[in-house]
Amino acid sequence: MREFDLIRRLQEIICIPDAPYAADCALGIGDDAALLKPPAGKQLVACTDSLVEGVHFHRGASPASIGHKALAVNLSDLAAMGAEPAWFLMSLSLPHSDPDWLDGFARGVAELARESGVLLAGGDVTSGPLNVCITALGLVEPGRALLRSGARPGDRVAVSGTPGAAAHALQAIDAGEVPDARDLSALEFPRPRLGLGRRLRGLATSCIDISDGLLADLGHVLEASGAGAELDLASLPCPASMASLPESRRWPLQLTGGDDYELCFTIPETSEHRLEDLAKSSATEVTVIGSITGTGELVVREPGGDFYRAPRAGYEHFAVDADGTQ
Amino acid sequence: MREFDLIRRLQEIICIPDAPYAADCALGIGDDAALLKPPAGKQLVACTDSLVEGVHFHRGASPASIGHKALAVNLSDLAAMGAEPAWFLMSLSLPHSDPDWLDGFARGVAELARESGVLLAGGDVTSGPLNVCITALGLVEPGRALLRSGARPGDRVAVSGTPGAAAHALQAIDAGEVPDARDLSALEFPRPRLGLGRRLRGLATSCIDISDGLLADLGHVLEASGAGAELDLASLPCPASMASLPESRRWPLQLTGGDDYELCFTIPETSEHRLEDLAKSSATEVTVIGSITGTGELVVREPGGDFYRAPRAGYEHFAVDADGTQ
Numbered sequence: 001m002r003e004f005d006l007i008r009r010l011q012e013i014i015c016i017p018d019a020p021y022a023a024d025c026a027l028g029i030g031d032d033a034a035l036l037k038p039p040a041g042k043q044l045v046a047c048t049d050s051l052v053e054g055v056h057f058h059r060g061a062s063p064a065s066i067g068h069k070a071l072a073v074n075l076s077d078l079a080a081m082g083a084e085p086a087w088f089l090m091s092l093s094l095p096h097s098d099p100d101w102l103d104g105f106a107r108g109v110a111e112l113a114r115e116s117g118v119l120l121a122g123g124d125v126t127s128g129p130l131n132v133c134i135t136a137l138g139l140v141e142p143g144r145a146l147l148r149s150g151a152r153p154g155d156r157v158a159v160s161g162t163p164g165a166a167a168h169a170l171q172a173i174d175a176g177e178v179p180d181a182r183d184l185s186a187l188e189f190p191r192p193r194l195g196l197g198r199r200l201r202g203l204a205t206s207c208i209d210i211s212d213g214l215l216a217d218l219g220h221v222l223e224a225s226g227a228g229a230e231l232d233l234a235s236l237p238c239p240a241s242m243a244s245l246p247e248s249r250r251w252p253l254q255l256t257g258g259d260d261y262e263l264c265f266t267i268p269e270t271s272e273h274r275l276e277d278l279a280k281s282s283a284t285e286v287t288v289i290g291s292i293t294g295t296g297e298l299v300v301r302e303p304g305g306d307f308y309r310a311p312r313a314g315y316e317h318f319a320v321d322a323d324g325t326q
Numbered sequence: 327m328r329e330f331d332l333i334r335r336l337q338e339i340i341c342i343p344d345a346p347y348a349a350d351c352a353l354g355i356g357d358d359a360a361l362l363k364p365p366a367g368k369q370l371v372a373c374t375d376s377l378v379e380g381v382h383f384h385r386g387a388s389p390a391s392i393g394h395k396a397l398a399v400n401l402s403d404l405a406a407m408g409a410e411p412a413w414f415l416m417s418l419s420l421p422h423s424d425p426d427w428l429d430g431f432a433r434g435v436a437e438l439a440r441e442s443g444v445l446l447a448g449g450d451v452t453s454g455p456l457n458v459c460i461t462a463l464g465l466v467e468p469g470r471a472l473l474r475s476g477a478r479p480g481d482r483v484a485v486s487g488t489p490g491a492a493a494h495a496l497q498a499i500d501a502g503e504v505p506d507a508r509d510l511s512a513l514e515f516p517r518p519r520l521g522l523g524r525r526l527r528g529l530a531t532s533c534i535d536i537s538d539g540l541l542a543d544l545g546h547v548l549e550a551s552g553a554g555a556e557l558d559l560a561s562l563p564c565p566a567s568m569a570s571l572p573e574s575r576r577w578p579l580q581l582t583g584g585d586d587y588e589l590c591f592t593i594p595e596t597s598e599h600r601l602e603d604l605a606k607s608s609a610t611e612v613t614v615i616g617s618i619t620g621t622g623e624l625v626v627r628e629p630g631g632d633f634y635r636a637p638r639a640g641y642e643h644f645a646v647d648a649d650g651t652q
Contacts, residue, residue: 026369030550031474032406032535033373033464038364043352046447047359048415048461052454080358089374091459121372128378133417133459135374138359148357209358224356 001097007125009099013106019119021086034122036087038139045083045138045145049073053130058173063101065188066132067108072190073211074136075116076261079197080209082146083138085118093128116194146200146207146265148224153294155205155266157229158275160193160284163214164250165239167257180241190261195282200265203274207265213256215310218264219298231290234303255300255310266292327423333451339432345445347412360448362413364465371409371464371471375399379456384499389427391514392458393434398516399537400462401442402587405523406535408472409464411444419454442520472526472533472591474550479620481531481592483555484601486519486610489540490576491565493583506567516587522608526591529600533591539582541624541636544590548624557616560629581626581636592618
């Protein structure tokens with residue numbers, strides 16, 4: 001398949017003409033750049049994330065899961081801002097131009113794009129090691145975006161879903177075992193929490209998506225907010241597949257395993273009663289797991305009340321080196 | 327260098343607080359996404375392009391040239407639309423976290439960002455094979471963007487600079503020779519023609535940047551415009567280093583060599599007299615090399631009037647395969 005046929009094929013499969021902001025894309029694929037008209041009175045929410053083979057997906061991952069996940073991790077960032085997804089651009093580096101692989105990949109992107117109402121507005125295809133770089137563009141009313149910086153002492157810390165499932169699947173794969181099907185789905189087809197994110201506007205005081213691990217990402221919120229937190233491990237919701245794991249194996253996966261793409265957010269104590277309706281309306285499990293404190297420290301307590309010390313904070317690229325070499 | 331130190335370092339070197347649209351970046355690096363406020367009454371111009379080692383730059387390329395070029399190829403797309411550059415996002419995949427490499431790279435990005443007045447608003451760093459994906463965001467008044475689709479029979483075809491220099495440098499490098507210094511600069515530090523692009527608004531009927539080669543890119547204009555063109559090789563401006571090359575070696579490099587990042591544009595015949603002022607005000611050499619025709623064909627004539635047949639149209643990724651295998 002030649003470069004321009006390949007671009008046309010991607011466009012055919014992925015572009016959704018009836019996406020909510022499709023009419024605001026004055027010019028899409030086929031020129032030097034796309035022309036977009038952000039509606040008056042909206043801020044543009046922009047993020048970019050690349051998926052690299054061997055780092056973000058295992059070698060056995062299907063083309064559809066790679067496509068899905070590349071878009072999902074970006075939409076997850078929009079969800080964490082409370083933004084409405086509008087458009088995305090995709091820059092694709094491919095080691096080959098296998099039409100079957102490409103179709104599977106494009107279908108993975110397209111399914112999530114359709115579900116999320118986001119339009120492919122432009123991109124680029126090049127030869128090279130497999131790398132999918134997506135830039136997602138969303139919209140939000142000024143002053144309504146969910147930031148990391150608004151958590152205040154007394155706020156409740158809540159989390160969506162059951163963190164740890166993706167890390168549990170990856171651990172099984174790395175050990176040559178067959179992962180639990182739901183865990184594998186969490187790893188390969190994460191669902192960006194867009195519905196929850198938009199319902200958190202005006203309610204949450206801070207929000208982040210858990211891509212690097214719960215403790216690491218909550219740590220970013222605490223740093224940005226100048227606050228601390230106390231988490232209660234007894235309340236941490238557990239994936240069904242991990243219920244029988246000893247806590248010494250379960251907690252590290254749940255607290256420091258990356259790739260969850262759940263939302264961790266804070267709400268004022270006085271709004272805690274609204275969480276049940278929020279969970280129902282967004283069809284997303286939501287659990288309070290702790291509180292914000294004024295200490296500046298992140299304290300995790302075991303069910304008996306003892307301090308729990310996590311083996312590491314979370315996933316970090318280039319974490320090994322201290323002097324410039326890895 | 328750890329991931330978050332690395333991001334901080336990039337931010338320190340690259341972010342320019344006094345960029346023209348810096349105040350319209352309500353939230354930059356440090357949250358899940360950037361918040362941008364496109365000024366009222368402007369369209370957003372968005373493009374993305376990745377640079378991959380071994381494909382877009384040779385292994386000996388300096389970190390500064392890689393940084394410069396990754397931004398330049400994107401700003402060149404904005405130039406081809408006649409857009410004002412405003413912000414960019416950068417997703418970086420790095421095989422190592424060498425601070426010296428990173429500083430050189432960041433300085434290459436920063437110098438061009440400063441010169442072009444464009445602000446780094448967000449990004450992502452991951453480990454993996456070297457890949458620099460940039461998404462550039464520019465602004466243009468509605469209806470003023472330069473498209474590929476407006477060329478009309480009788481329009482003059484013009485080109486900026488002296489196409490072929492980058493391909494000439496690459497040919498020398500591939501042959502183990504020392505390239506001409508100006509050719510090497512064209513290859514490693516291409517200058518996006520932003521000043522020319524913005525002056526072409528309201529004047530050019532179509533515009534494209536020459537990234538794949540003059541014939542291939544003019545071909546895109548002709549396809550989008552439903553037109554043909556006749557080019558006169560006698561008028562094709564020649565890089566100084568190539569003046570002594572036989573035409574049989576020079577023309578293919580000039581017509582089909584990629585990586586020029588000059589602009590190829592069309593203007594009505596009645597506006598041809600404005601080109602001299604345009605060249606002067608944008609400090610860019612501009613040369614008329616042919617005319618648009620109604621035939622649908624791209625015809626190239628040698629100085630004596632004979633038809634010239636180019637050995638290939640231009641650079642294309644995945645150009646070798648016909649059946650899905652390379």
